[in-house]
Amino acid sequence: MTVLCLERALLPEGWAERVTLRLGADGRIVAVEPGRGEGEPVPGIVLPGLANLHSHAFQRAMAGLAEVAGPGEDSFWSWREAMYRFLARLGPDEVEAIAAFAYAEMLEAGFTAVGEFHYLHHDPEGVPYAEPAELALRHVEAARATGIGLTLLPSFYAHGEVGGAPPGEGQRRFVCDLDLFAKLHERCARAIRDLPGGRIGIAPHSIRAVTIEELRWLAELFPEGPLHVHASEQPREVEACRRVHGTTPIALLAETIGLDSRTCLIHGTHATEAERRRFAASPAVLGSCPITEASLGDGIVPATAFFREGGRFGVGSDSNVQIDAAAELRQLEYSQRLASGRRNCLSEPGRSTGRVLFETALAGGAQALERGPVGLRPGASADLVVLDPDHPDLLGRSDDRQLDGWIFCAGKAAVREVRVGGRRVVEAGRHVAKDGIGARYRPVLARLLS
Ligand SMILES: [Zn+2]
Numbered sequence: 001m002t003v004l005c006l007e008r009a010l011l012p013e014g015w016a017e018r019v020t021l022r023l024g025a026d027g028r029i030v031a032v033e034p035g036r037g038e039g040e041p042v043p044g045i046v047l048p049g050l051a052n053l054h055s056h057a058f059q060r061a062m063a064g065l066a067e068v069a070g071p072g073e074d075s076f077w078s079w080r081e082a083m084y085r086f087l088a089r090l091g092p093d094e095v096e097a098i099a100a101f102a103y104a105e106m107l108e109a110g111f112t113a114v115g116e117f118h119y120l121h122h123d124p125e126g127v128p129y130a131e132p133a134e135l136a137l138r139h140v141e142a143a144r145a146t147g148i149g150l151t152l153l154p155s156f157y158a159h160g161e162v163g164g165a166p167p168g169e170g171q172r173r174f175v176c177d178l179d180l181f182a183k184l185h186e187r188c189a190r191a192i193r194d195l196p197g198g199r200i201g202i203a204p205h206s207i208r209a210v211t212i213e214e215l216r217w218l219a220e221l222f223p224e225g226p227l228h229v230h231a232s233e234q235p236r237e238v239e240a241c242r243r244v245h246g247t248t249p250i251a252l253l254a255e256t257i258g259l260d261s262r263t264c265l266i267h268g269t270h271a272t273e274a275e276r277r278r279f280a281a282s283p284a285v286l287g288s289c290p291i292t293e294a295s296l297g298d299g300i301v302p303a304t305a306f307f308r309e310g311g312r313f314g315v316g317s318d319s320n321v322q323i324d325a326a327a328e329l330r331q332l333e334y335s336q337r338l339a340s341g342r343r344n345c346l347s348e349p350g351r352s353t354g355r356v357l358f359e360t361a362l363a364g365g366a367q368a369l370e371r372g373p374v375g376l377r378p379g380a381s382a383d384l385v386v387l388d389p390d391h392p393d394l395l396g397r398s399d400d401r402q403l404d405g406w407i408f409c410a411g412k413a414a415v416r417e418v419r420v421g422g423r424r425v426v427e428a429g430r431h432v433a434k435d436g437i438g439a440r441y442r443p444v445l446a447r448l449l450s
Pocket residue numbers: 054056117230266318
């Protein structure tokens with residue numbers, strides 16, 4: 001049995017010292033004993049690992065490449081065209097090398113699990129590979145190589161616009177009919193069974209890409225596991241939904257598939273007040289991707305009202321333009337400050353904003369990715385993020401002030417060590433397999449950008 005002694009740790013009950021953590025052979029916590037002081041010492045400030053609930057790993061390789069002003073107005077839609085051009089050059093080896101690099105960076109940045117919302121299925125001509133789940137399985141291999149906890153969310157994508165319009169040329173690599181998707185999902189489920197810490201769900205892409213009938217079919221055919229959908233990211237999507245369905249996207253999803261505890265709506269940026277209240281009162285999770293939403297000019301999610309109404313949320317790195325758990329939480333809070341002219345929006349009177357943000361996103365992310373018990377408690381995976389107490393932004397502080405220092409100042413630079421299921425995957429701030437992962441990533445990038 002592995003026994004660790006955490007110098008200082010954030011437990012569900014609060015901060016504790018010299019915490020003995022006993023782990024089972026499966027990497028799950030068997031016992032937590034504050035003050036006991038037995039076991040292999042883990043110096044530093046130990047936090048439970050945060051889930052990154054929304055990623056499109058391949059987009060990591062185009063980070064920073066869509067920052068040139070076009071002749072027309074730049075928006076999410078012009079960025080999407082640049083993304084479609086970029087992915088035309090990606091094959092299975094490229095996808096795996098990029099995903100492994102992105103997952104190693106996520107671990108280095110304080111994320112211990114990822115929800116991979118995977119919609120890039122076919123070859124550049126739009127023809128399914130001989131193995132229909134080829135590219136999804138490459139993400140499974142990337143997770144295995146890095147040790148990150150993967151919740152694979154194969155995405156169903158069939159149409160180009162709300163109401164079932166045919167997909168465009170740039171979308172041909174994503175498109176499945178229901179039969180092909182069922183086959184692809186079955187292959188993914190089989191691969192996930194052999195991946196330590198692997199989970200599987202489904203991701204109907206959005207109401208742009210999936211009809212109401214298809215949504216109902218997917219929810220019924222796959223009744224287990226997380227269900228993620230992009231919703232209300234852009235005003236154009238909301239307008240199209242009103243035109244075609246006479247209602248708004250979140251209300252439509254609530255009526256079609258319900259907002260239950262398996263559901264995670266990604267973005268929710270342009271939720272109306274009525275649907276925001278309904279969403280907040282439900283057990284579903286809001287998957288906020290604040291850095292990507294800022295990068296794409298999506299708008300500001302009404303997170304403060306949603307939070308005050310009791311809504312659950314987690315964070316995702318989405319386009320992976322920047323990978324940093326603390327920076328996502330910071331950007332979410334800062335977006336609310338910019339919109340409201342107030343400070344400490346996603347907090348409660350007298351409490352540390354960093355602590356409230358962290359614990360809310362910890363619970364929301366774990367639920368959305370079905371990662372099991374939340375925090376360092378028996379039954380949970382021993383996913384640990386160790387911060388450096390000597391980092392200048394944490395120095396001289398203690399407990400919640402150190403958490404605030406990490407989230408609002410230091411970010412990933414303060415992450416010293418990370419363990420997933422008790423196994424050390426980041427040492428001295430660097431992934432233990434980064435040399436090999438980087439050696440495969442660099443030529444891929446050179447080829448893609450040549
Ligand atoms: Zn997305």
